[in-house]
Amino acid sequence: MPESPYWLAARGRQEEARQVLRELGSPDHDATFTVATERVGRPLDLLRGRLTKITVAMLLLNFAFNWGYWGLQTWLPTLLQDKGLTFDASLGFAALSALMMIPGYVSASLLTGRFGRKKVFLVYVVAAALGGLWFALADSTFELYAGNFVLSFFSLGAWGVWNTWNGEFYPTALRGTGYSWATASQLVATTVAPSAVGALLAGATGFTATMLVINAFMVVTALLAVPLPETEGRGLE
Template sequence: MIIDELNAMKPNRFHYKLLLIAGLGWAFDAMDTGIISFIMPVLTKEWHLTSTEIGMLGSIGLLGMAIGAILAGALADHIGRKKIITWTMLLYGIATALSALAPNYEFLLFCRLLVGLGLGGELPVVATLITEYSPQNSRGRFMVMLESFWAIGWLLAALIAYLVIPLYGWRIGLAVGALPALYTGVIRAHMPESLRYLMKQQKLAELNETISQLERATAVPLTRCTKQELKALNTQPINSNLSTLWSKQYALRTAMLWITWFGIIFSYYGIFMWLPSLIYQQGFTIVKSFEYLLIMTVAQFPGYISAAYLVDKIGRRYTLSLYLLCSGISSYFFGHATSETVLLTSGIFMSFFNLGAWGVIYTYTPELYPTEIRGLGSGWAAGIGRIGGIIAPILVGFLLSQQLHMDSIFYLFASVFVLISIVVLCFGKESKQQALESIK
C-alpha cells in the first residue's frame, strides 16, 4: 500500500526539494520575526516609544500567531495543508509590506497583527505536511532540518539589521519582508498536497494524481489506491474538534504539549524579542549589539545539527528535555553576565540549545496525533504557546519600567525552561521512528 511505501522510502531528491521549498518559506517567516525585534531600538528612539509600547509591538504579532495557528490548524484538516500554507504566506507577506509604510505606531500595530495571523497559521501546517511526507526512519532529522531554516531567516534579519537599517532606515528593512508574497507562486507550483490528508478525505482522483507526481519525482514505482482501500482506512473516523484533544485518549499528551509550547515560546520571545534592546541597555552601541546577535544567530546552526542527530538516536523526549534544561542554564548565565566574554559565550550556548529545542518540538508535536486531528492538535499547541509569547514581551517591558534588573528577569526565564524540561521528561510519550498510522 502507498503509505507503507511512503514510510519505507529512502530520502531522495523529492524529499530534499520539498524540504527546500518549505524551508525557504520558514526562513522568510524567521526573517520577518527577526527584523521587527531588531528595529525595536530604532523605533524607540525615532517614535519616542515607552517600554510598554515596545512590549505591545512585540506581543501583538504573537496574538495574531495564536489565532492564526488555531484557525489554520483546524482548517488544514478540512480543506488541505497546501491551500492553508499558500494563503497564510500571502497574508503575512502583504501585511509586512504595509508595515514598511506605517505612518504611526497604531497602524504598525494593526499590520503586525495581520502578519502574526499569517505567520502563526503557516508554521504548524508546514510542519504537519513535512511530517506526513518524511520517511519513517529519518522523519526526526527532516523536521529538525526544516526548523534549521529558522536560523537562516534570523541570520538574514541580523544582516539586514547590521548592513541596511543603520544606513537606509527600518522601513527598507521591513520592505524586504514582503518577499513571501511573491514566493506563494512557487508554493502552488511545486508543493504537493499531503497524501495522508487526501486519503482521509476520500479524494481518490486527486490522491492518485498526486501519487503519480510523486512517482515521477522519486523514480520509485508506487501503488495506486482503490476506492475499497480508502473505505477500509476510514472505518473508525475521529471527530476533528477541540473536545477530542481533551478526550481520555489524548488528554495527557495535549496537556504536556500545551505546557511545553507555552513555556518555550514564553521564554524564547521574552528573551529574543528584547535581546537587541537588553544588550544595548548594558552599554553596547546598536551596531555592537547587532554584531553580538549575529554571532549568537550563527550558533543556532550547530544547535540544529546536533538536535537532528540526537532526535533519531536517543529519541524526541530525551533530546527535547535535555535541550530545554541546557537552555535554562545558559539563559541564567546570560542574565547574570558581568563581562563581554560571559555575555557572548552564554548567549551562544543559549541560542545553540534553545533553537535545537525548537527543532525537536516541531518534530514531536505532529507525531503525537493521528492524521484526522494532526493539524488541529499541532495548531492548538502552537496557538496556546503563542499566548506565552504575547505575555512575555509585555511582561519584560513592564518589569524594566519598574527598574527591575535584567538578572532578575532571567531568573524567570531560566526557571520556566527547567520546569518544562521536567514536564517533557515525566509526561512525554516517545515517538521515535514510529509509523504515523500507528499513532492512536
C-alpha cells in the first residue's frame, strides 16, 4: 500500500504524492498539494472540538463490536456442545459458519457504493443481532445452523464496512492516530471477552443466557453507530 498523498505532501514530497495518484489512475496526478501546516498525529486532538463525540463513540463501538464477535467465536465449539453436538460436529459447524462470512463480506462491499457505509453497517449489525437471537433461542439443529449462518453472514459483512468507515472519520493529520486508538480498543475487547464468556460458562449460565449476553453487545454496537457521520462519497480532509 502506498503512503497517503496528503501525508507525503505534508512532508514536502510532492512528486511522490503525484506518483501515488498516477498509480491510482487519478486525473489530478499533476496537481500540487496544498496542505495544513499543523503538527500531525497529536493524540489529544482526537478529543477536541467536533472530533470528541466521534472518538468516544468510535472507541466504545470498537470495544462492543469486537467483544460480541470474539466472545462468540472463541467459545463457539463449547457452546454448541452445550446444545448436544459432539466436539467434532461443533468444529465442522464452526467451519461452515466461517464459509458464510465470505459472501457477507462481498455483499456488503457491493452495497456500500450504492447505499453508503452507515446504512449498510446498521442494517448488517441489526440483522446479525437478529440472527444471534435466533441462534440463542434455537430449539432444533436446523435453527442452530440457520441462526448462526445469518449471524456469521451479517456480522462479518458489517466488519468489512466498519474497517473502511472507521478509517474515514479523521483528517489525514490524525487518521493513523485515530485508527491506532480504534485497534487498541479492539485488542482490549479481544483480551477481555473470551475470559468473561468463559466465566459465564464456568458459572453454569447456560447456552441461551450466554448467547443473549453476547448478542447484547451487537445491539449496543448498532446504537453507537447512529451518531457517527456518513463518509461515503465525501472527500477526505
